[in-house]
Amino acid sequence: VKNDRSRPSSRTSVTITEVAAAANVSKSTVSLVLQGSPLIAPETAERVRQAAQALGYVYNRRAADLRRQSTKVIGIVINDLANPFFAELLVGMERRLVEAGYISLMAHTDESVDLQERVLTSMREYNAAGLIVCPAFGTPDALLKAIRVSGTPMVVTVRPPDDPAYDFVGTNHERGTYAATAHLIQQGHRRIAFLGRVGGGAVFEQRRAGYLGAMAERSLEVMSQWIVDISLTREGGREGIRRTLALVPQPTAAVCYNDVVAFGALSELGEQGLRAGRDFAVTGFDGVIAAAHTNPPLTTVETRPAELGAAAADALLQRLASPEAPPIRRVSEPRLVVRQSSGPPLRAGTGS
Amino acid sequence: VKNDRSRPSSRTSVTITEVAAAANVSKSTVSLVLQGSPLIAPETAERVRQAAQALGYVYNRRAADLRRQSTKVIGIVINDLANPFFAELLVGMERRLVEAGYISLMAHTDESVDLQERVLTSMREYNAAGLIVCPAFGTPDALLKAIRVSGTPMVVTVRPPDDPAYDFVGTNHERGTYAATAHLIQQGHRRIAFLGRVGGGAVFEQRRAGYLGAMAERSLEVMSQWIVDISLTREGGREGIRRTLALVPQPTAAVCYNDVVAFGALSELGEQGLRAGRDFAVTGFDGVIAAAHTNPPLTTVETRPAELGAAAADALLQRLASPEAPPIRRVSEPRLVVRQSSGPPLRAGTGS
DNA sequence: CTGAAAGCGCTTACAG
DNA sequence: CTGAAAGCGCTTACAG
Numbered sequence: 216v217k218n219d220r221s222r223p224s225s226r227t228s229v230t231i232t233e234v235a236a237a238a239n240v241s242k243s244t245v246s247l248v249l250q251g252s253p254l255i256a257p258e259t260a261e262r263v264r265q266a267a268q269a270l271g272y273v274y275n276r277r278a279a280d281l282r283r284q285s286t287k288v289i290g291i292v293i294n295d296l297a298n299p300f301f302a303e304l305l306v307g308m309e310r311r312l313v314e315a316g317y318i319s320l321m322a323h324t325d326e327s328v329d330l331q332e333r334v335l336t337s338m339r340e341y342n343a344a345g346l347i348v349c350p351a352f353g354t355p356d357a358l359l360k361a362i363r364v365s366g367t368p369m370v371v372t373v374r375p376p377d378d379p380a381y382d383f384v385g386t387n388h389e390r391g392t393y394a395a396t397a398h399l400i401q402q403g404h405r406r407i408a409f410l411g412r413v414g415g416g417a418v419f420e421q422r423r424a425g426y427l428g429a430m431a432e433r434s435l436e437v438m439s440q441w442i443v444d445i446s447l448t449r450e451g452g453r454e455g456i457r458r459t460l461a462l463v464p465q466p467t468a469a470v471c472y473n474d475v476v477a478f479g480a481l482s483e484l485g486e487q488g489l490r491a492g493r494d495f496a497v498t499g500f501d502g503v504i505a506a507a508h509t510n511p512p513l514t515t516v517e518t519r520p521a522e523l524g525a526a527a528a529d530a531l532l533q534r535l536a537s538p539e540a541p542p543i544r545r546v547s548e549p550r551l552v553v554r555q556s557s558g559p560p561l562r563a564g565t566g567s
Numbered sequence: 568v569k570n571d572r573s574r575p576s577s578r579t580s581v582t583i584t585e586v587a588a589a590a591n592v593s594k595s596t597v598s599l600v601l602q603g604s605p606l607i608a609p610e611t612a613e614r615v616r617q618a619a620q621a622l623g624y625v626y627n628r629r630a631a632d633l634r635r636q637s638t639k640v641i642g643i644v645i646n647d648l649a650n651p652f653f654a655e656l657l658v659g660m661e662r663r664l665v666e667a668g669y670i671s672l673m674a675h676t677d678e679s680v681d682l683q684e685r686v687l688t689s690m691r692e693y694n695a696a697g698l699i700v701c702p703a704f705g706t707p708d709a710l711l712k713a714i715r716v717s718g719t720p721m722v723v724t725v726r727p728p729d730d731p732a733y734d735f736v737g738t739n740h741e742r743g744t745y746a747a748t749a750h751l752i753q754q755g756h757r758r759i760a761f762l763g764r765v766g767g768g769a770v771f772e773q774r775r776a777g778y779l780g781a782m783a784e785r786s787l788e789v790m791s792q793w794i795v796d797i798s799l800t801r802e803g804g805r806e807g808i809r810r811t812l813a814l815v816p817q818p819t820a821a822v823c824y825n826d827v828v829a830f831g832a833l834s835e836l837g838e839q840g841l842r843a844g845r846d847f848a849v850t851g852f853d854g855v856i857a858a859a860h861t862n863p864p865l866t867t868v869e870t871r872p873a874e875l876g877a878a879a880a881d882a883l884l885q886r887l888a889s890p891e892a893p894p895i896r897r898v899s900e901p902r903l904v905v906r907q908s909s910g911p912p913l914r915a916g917t918g919s
Numbered sequence: 920c921t922g923a924a925a926g927c928g929c930t931t932a933c934a935g
Numbered sequence: 936c937t938g939a940a941a942g943c944g945c946t947t948a949c950a951g
Contacts, residue, residue: 230944241922246946256920271717276692277638278944281630282927288672288693297856302654309675313682318689320640321673323661330665337670340628341640365623449860478860485862504649508801508830510837510862582928593938598930608936630928634943 229270237266249274280342289531290320290338292331292348294374298447298475299503300520301349304373307524308347315532317344326351332358339367345531349373352416368534370543372527374418382534382543384527388418388500391516391549392425395470395498398514398551400433403559404468404496406441410455410480411472413444419472422500426470447472452479460487460495467560468496474503474515481509481556492558502552514557518549581622590618601626632694641883642672642690644683644700646726650799650827651855652872653701656725659876660699667884669696678703684710691719697883701725704768720886722895724879726770734886734895736879740770740852743868743901744777747822747850750866750903752785755911756820756848758793762807762832763824765796771824774852778822799824804831812839812847819912820848826855826867833861833908844910854904866909870901 231245238245240263248260249267266272280286289312293301309319320343322334331351335358338346345368350359359376362369370382392409399407409426411419423442430437443458445451452471456479459466471477477499484491491497492511499506502517530543583597590597592615600612601619618624632638641664645653661671672695674686683703687710690698697720702711711728714721722734744761751759761778763771775794782789795810797803804823808831811818823829829851836843843849844863851858854869882895 228944232944242945243923243947244921247921250946254920259920273688273717274692275694275944276689277629277694278633278927279946280927281633281929282944282946284927286629291673296654296658299651299654302648302651306648306675306677309673310677313674313686318686318693319673321643321661321671322665323658325658325662334665334670336625337628340626341670342627342629365625449857453860478857482860482862482864486864491862505801505830505857508805508834510834510843512834512838580928584928594929595931595938596936598928599937602930606936611936627928630943631930632943633945634928634930636943 228275229272230275231272234263234267234270234272237270238263286342286344287317288320288341288343289317289528290322290335290341290343290346290348292322292324292334292338292346294324294326294331294349294351296323296325298473299505300473300475300501300518303503303520304349304524304527307521308528309524310521311525311528311532315528324351328353328355328358335362339365343367345369345535347372347527347531350376366538368531368538370527370530370534372523374416377417379544380542382530384523384530384543384545386518386523386547386549388421389425389428391500391518391551392422392470393429394425394549394551395500395514395516396426396429397432398553399468399470399496399498399557400429400435402468402496402557405435406464406466406468407435407437408441408443408455408459408462408466408469409437409472410443410445410452410459410469410476412447412451413442415447415472422472441466443469445476447476449475449479449482452476452481453483454479456480456483456487456495468557469498471497471499474499474501474506474513477513477515477556478505478509481511481513485510491556494561496557496560498551498557500549502549507554509556511556512554514554515552516549517552518547523547580627581624582627583624586615586618586622586624589622590615638694638696639669640672640693640695641669641880642674642687642693642695642698642700644674644676644686644690644698646676646678646683646701646703648675648677650825651857652825652827652853652870655855655872656701656876656879659873660880661876662873663877663880663884667880676703680704680706680710687714691717695719697721697887699724699879699883702728718890720883720890722879722882722886724875726768729769731896732894734882736875736882736895736897738870738875738899738901740773741777741780743852743870743903744774744822745781746777746901746903747852747866747868748778748781749784750905751820751822751848751850751909752781752787754820754848754909756818757787758816758818758820759787759789760793760795760807760811760814760818760821761789761824762795762797762804762811762821762828764799764803765794767799767824774824793818795821797828799828801827801831801834804828804833805835806831808832808835808839808847820909821850823849823851826851826853826858826865829865829867829908830857830861833863833865837862843908846913848909848912850903850909852901854901859906861908863907866906867904868901869904870899875899
């Protein structure tokens with residue numbers, strides 16, 4: 216074998232040209248056997264495979280993709296991986312994607328729109344076949360629009376864009392908090408707080424709307440200070456409970472924006488010597504795995520994050536298969552799961 | 568502009584050839600301005616940029632990388648993203664990597680060695696410049712070795728391989744459980760259980776060794792049934808507590824393999840009407856963010872997962888910079904953080 | 920059943 | 936300061 220690079224050591228990659236030489240066939244033949252083409256005679260194919268193996272050949276999919284004008288990589292951008300909801304969502308989509316033969320380019324924006332823009336262009340420069348994005352707070356519509364116009368298949372997830380032209384997979388936020396609030400009312404609560412982040416975008420609006428809707432339906436007034444503005448973290452949940460307990464008259468329950476906030480609420484309640492579900496009721500939103508194993512276990516709105524992620528992946532796969540199909544829009548109905556954090560108020564029937 | 572493709576719509580990508588034509592320069596010039604070369608006259612550069620902008624040109628980094636024989640993508644493989652420890656680890660490494668101008672190809676193996684092998688080859692086929700891997704349970708040494716021999720830079724993290732030839736970034740598991748156990752003993756506990764997964768590999772061995780070491784140092788016997796074999800999940804933690812409470816004589820404390828197990832333990836204790844920290848003591852391991860906000864807050868061994876991830880990324884970056892340097896080995900010292908889940912036994916001083 | 924040739928979108932010496 | 940040419944590692948008609 217004439218080859219000026221003395222022996223393909225470490226970083227010098229061996230190419231099909233070299234295996235072709237070793238197997239005494241042409242590049243074309245090697246390429247064909249690598250693709251499992253039935254055109255090649257079994258013995259030839261075997262010889263090629265042996266040669267490839269012996270040389271430690273690794274397929275250069277990048278080169279193949281360049282030539283073929285396609286890739287099997289999908290870009291995933293997540294806004295908040297520290298929240299288990301998004302971690303579970305990611306797990307669900309990534310799994311579905313590998314099952315379908317794709318691999319994921321993943322980036323975490325941590326709610327930074329600048330970072331989001333950078334990673335998105337990077338993914339497009341790497342020719343991602345498609346994109347799944349959970350937009351960071353305050354994502355300019357122009358960004359999403361630019362991608363859509365460029366023709367790169369994209370599904371937006373969790374946070375619905377204003378424009379219905381996007382492929383979107385999410386959950387019905389309003390129905391979720393409606394169910395949680397209605398449950399609390401049914402348990403006998405009348406003064407119910409809502410812990411969330413004011414100005415948190417469409418998702419916040421929708422979740423609050425569900426809460427307000429349920430209250431209004433039973434003709435329960437809601438005092439403005441019951442909408443407690445906190446950061447959407449466990450710390451925020453703690454603070455929210457502290458502020459709620461300081462209110463006069465004191466609410467007896469709180470609908471939390473999400474599970475992470477509820478976790479903080481549960482923790483703070485414990486520190487105050489109160490037992491959630493007995494002394495004060497709390498509900499979460501998301502239904503992350505951890506919610507079933509808090510102390511006490513959390514009543515929450517189950518959105519099945521992993522399934523949601525898989526659904527987003529499916530939507531993208533579908534879009535890849537039919538680029539011209541009308542916009543996909545899948546909004547799942549969340550389900551309230553009653554556990555122990557949401558018992559009736561201490562003296563049931565306390566009026567407002 | 569003569570161009571048989573009528574107008575670069577949707578998926579038809581525009582190339583440097585087209586912007587070259589539009590700007591009346593050669594491909595070379597376009598390439599140079601794209602790279603920010605100072606060789607090009609400012610006016611020319613500006614003209615090229617305008618043309619690129621106008622045509623909606625997106626840089627094809629894949630083609631550039633192919634030609635340049637390098638990439639800016641790093642493969643990350645994680646064994647268990649459902650565990651917040653790994654999610655936080657991932658966040659730490661991904662952030663550091665984007666800061667350094669890389670983008671991450673991420674895959675979750677869910678402890679499947681088969682899947683792990685597939686994603687690893689996929690990453691190499693895509694010419695990842697380097698790899699960071701948290702090996703799945705039971706990863707054959709041959710797999711890691713094949714990668715090392717191939718010359719692809721790789722750092723192994725969290726789970727130490729037997730062979731010291733690998734670049735490795737992790738934490739001192741034995742010191743961690745030693746500290747947790749010693750703390751419990753100091754609080755007055757004598758009968759202390761260890762909840763973990765027997766046969767869980769090197770990490771389990773090390774964590775158990777720390778527990779046994781601390782017990783032996785105070786000449787405390789450990790009954791074989793105190794080593795409770797469970798799955799490493801919240802469910803496992805619940806079951807572990809149930810089995811521990813059924814033991815005679817009953818242990819008064821439990822060192823948990825990790826935080827997730829401890830979360831389950833806390834939850835189960837609550838369901839049994841017991842208060843962790845008062846009626847029974849528990850410690851965790853990892854120091855995930857959630858540990859500070861459980862009910863009650865969890866005493867745990869803090870490993871600073873995000874920092875660990877960043878350190879793993881740094882190690883890889885370093886390896887990329889000096890391929891021939893001797894193996895990197897960074898084992899951080901974890902720190903015990905005492906919170907409320909680990910108070911003294913009900914009647915302090917109870918003998919063994 | 921197999922090979923020679925062209926081309927995917929870039930970069931990089933090398934001229935001028 | 937700019938252009939022509941070769942080449943990165945593949946695939947894919949097209950011959951034979």
